[in-house]
Amino acid sequence: MKIGVVGAGLMGGEIALVFALGGFEVLLHDRDAAVLRRAIDRQTALLDKGVARGMYAASDKDEALARITPVAAIDQLSECDLVSEAVFEALDVKQAVLGALDAICKPGCILTSNTSTLPISTLSAALAPARRPAFVGAHFFSPVSRMALVEVISSFDTAPATSARVIEILQRIGKAPIVVKDVAGFAVNRLLHAMLIEAVKLVEEGVATPEDLDTACRLGLGHPIGPFALMDAVSSGLCLQVQQIMHDAYGERFRPPALLKQRVAAGFVGAGRRGWTRSSIEGAPKAEQ
Ligand SMILES: NC(=O)c1ccc[n+]([C@@H]2O[C@H](COP(=O)([O-])OP(=O)(O)OC[C@H]3O[C@@H](n4cnc5c(N)ncnc54)[C@H](O)[C@@H]3O)[C@@H](O)[C@H]2O)c1
Known part of the structure; x- marks a missing residue:
């Protein structure tokens, strides 16, 4: 073959x-x-x-x-x-x-x-x-x-x-x-983005830092990589694009968080200084509703 x-x-x-x-x-x-x-x-x-x-x-x-x-x-x-x-x-x-x-x-x-x-x-x-x-x-x-x-x-x-x-x-x-089945996000992206959206909301609400949430997922849930390190690796821009498609398909439960939209619009999409885990999010402007 x-x-x-x-x-x-x-x-x-x-x-x-x-x-x-x-x-x-x-x-x-x-x-x-x-x-x-x-x-x-x-x-x-x-x-x-x-x-x-x-x-x-x-x-x-x-x-x-x-x-x-x-x-x-x-x-x-x-x-x-x-x-x-x-x-x-x-x-x-x-x-x-x-x-x-x-x-x-x-x-x-x-x-x-x-x-x-x-x-x-x-x-x-x-x-x-x-x-x-x-x-x-x-x-x-x-x-x-x-x-x-x-x-x-x-x-x-x-x-x-x-x-x-x-x-x-x-x-x-x-x-x-x-x-x-042939549904938006298939199975894995539905599971993954439900978690990524919740992870960003936890940061928006000031519940914990991206670094600590990554630690939580690695050491508390046994994931090999935390959600913020993952978003940095695949790019926040790509995550937002997928969430917009899933929001169209499934409605409110996949609405991309405002903080993710703001960061992508500001070019904070990848690893390093522009990533979730190396840059402070304190200075980010207040999320629009
Ligand atoms: N990156 C990921 O994590 C990931 C995971 C799962 C699935 N995917 C999917 O896999 C596909 C590829 O993603 P990627 O990350 O490898 O993208 P990529 O941008 O790294 O590679 C795409 C390649 O396609 C080539 N290309 C574009 N148009 C072409 C054409 N007409 N003829 C021949 N080559 C052409 C480009 O030159 C480029 O090298 C996408 O559908 C993406 O959604 C990506």
């Missing part, structure tokens, strides 16, 4: 890597040649880390890298048996990529999307009716090389044989797929 991955950014680069480590030949495509080069460098660094930690032998690293071929043109994925799409989270971009894949991929090729927020049934509409049964959501988690979970989401048209096949392939590469 040959796997294709479109989009070699944070997610696509590592999705290609886990398929290669699982023994599959992988063609990795990005429209940006520099991104493709950086993806290979990152894969090499991750494999070096894996070897240093005794997760696999140096020969496994060389074999995995040899299985990944960067390709400059999407047409080169025409012979793939499964193509995973991991391009920007924008409906028009994903529709264009899926339409192009539909046109060039051989009949029977399965297409999957790594979207976090776009409905799988909406994306499916970008495909010709004959391809829709072979399209399914396969939502990986970051960092893909460490997170075993994958949410598998069927559209109205996905054939049960397609999701069953994708689940089998994911299990073969050591992932733990779960089946989730």
Whole structure:
């Protein structure tokens, strides 16, 4: 089986890597040649880390890298048996990529999307009716090389044989797929953002500091990382974007907190001085209601 991955950014680069480590030949495509080069460098660094930690032998690293071929043109994925799409989270971009894949991929090729927020049934509409049964959501988690979970989401048209096949392939590469309905945020982002919203509200109310709430989640709930460190890692801007989509879908319970909106508008979105855990929030202007 040959796997294709479109989009070699944070997610696509590592999705290609886990398929290669699982023994599959992988063609990795990005429209940006520099991104493709950086993806290979990152894969090499991750494999070096894996070897240093005794997760696999140096020969496994060389074999995995040899299985990944960067390709400059999407047409080169025409012979793939499964193509995973991991391009920007924008409906028009994903529709264009899926339409192009539909046109060039051989009949029977399965297409999957790594979207976090776009409905799988909406994306499916970008495909010709004959391809829709072979399209399914396969939502990986970051960092893909460490997170075993994958949410598998069927559209109205996905054939049960397609999701069953994708689940089998994911299990073969050591992932733990779960089946989730095509609802906004799927399952994990609903759980996660309910917690992130509450964490920001606790700070708004002055109940505890971001640092102490991170400590609470790590040492009281056994989470590997606290909610504020997590928001800094994935960016507060992305969290706000997801919460706005979930607010549209579910109403009041997912309304993004005012403090999060203010911080994002002011550019306080990432790690370091502009992150939750290193900068004082005392000076922030009073949250609008
Ligand atoms: N970042 C996360 O934590 C995370 C987690 C789960 C799912 N996702 C989803 O995964 C997808 C990718 O996210 P990411 O964080 O890797 O984004 P990213 O910005 O790091 O990478 C996206 C890549 O897609 C490429 N691209 C854009 N349009 C293209 C096109 N037409 N043809 C070929 N390549 C194209 C870009 O050059 C870029 O390298 C999104 O749908 C996102 O919602 C992200």
